[in-house]
Amino acid sequence: MGELSTNHFLFLSAALFVIGMMGMLTRRNMLVIFMCIELMVTAVSISFVAFANETQTLKGQVFVLFVLAVAAAEAAVGLAIIVALSRRGKTVDVDSMHELRD
């Protein structure tokens, strides 16, 4: 408790990750679910950087850079899917999406 350690950052990362996961499970708005995914990605990034700091190596930070790039591509594609879905099905409610089933 006295000194700032890696575990502090890991606990913060775990808290953010769980908040994002619960939001993803409870919310029905597709956009908010998307934001929750971004939050979970960021939480994992904190873990990466914390471990990189602990082991005195830059590999974790490089990995977070790649994660950021992939998250950006994922955001572009995901938001395009949301736009296309809202244009077609007139809703972004995930519970009412069953076009693949019918």
Place this chain on the structure above:
Amino acid sequence: MPWELIFFYIIGAASVLCALGMVLAKNPVHSGIFLVLTFLNVAGIFVMLGAEFLAVIQIIVYTGAILILMLFVLMLVDPDDLPSFSSAAPLQRNLSLVLGVVLVLELAATIITRTALGGVGPDTPASIDSVGGNAQALGLRLYSDYLLAFEVTSLVLTVGVIGAVVLALPERLGERIQRRRDTISLAHPRGADGFLPAGPRGETPITTDIERDVAMQNAGRALIMTKDPDAYTRVGVRQGRPDANDAN
């Protein structure tokens, strides 16, 4: 209590509170703004961990690009389409609570019982300082050891951009552009041949400025209200609001 710890608790509490606000906010726009605040706090956490470059990238990419994109998409989506907040199935909500608590306990147990890895790596603060700083050290590493992964990332981003454009394009707009290439106008999304009376050279000349203003207003409103690209790219509709039922 050292200052580092105090700063960590302030930033950590702020980020957790903002994350909670994001999940609990009814309005998706408020969710997005809470997410921006969370990311800013996470950037502060990165600075505390000695990753200054990542902190800046976090702010530029996430709060600068992705969140703006999300807010734009929120504007594109009709507010009536958004589901109400508290309508998730109760079973789902309770189950997610249980799962969340279980996951918290698992993660806490893992973190508490883990053995510290210790400072074994080559990138000590002294060696990072010797090359000029965090960004320089990261760049040296990125462009030597991870060059292939870096190039593959550029490929991923290119494919992502192309996929986004293809997905967001209105259906059948592409073939319409092929068929009527000479009549597409970039100045107006409806195209020069569509709804707007064309003035001196058109079939339905506008006689007064008032008529023109009305036509322009109707055009703008129809553009906002319609979601179906067919409604405003039909051949032969010269005047009046396009019939929404007639589309397809």
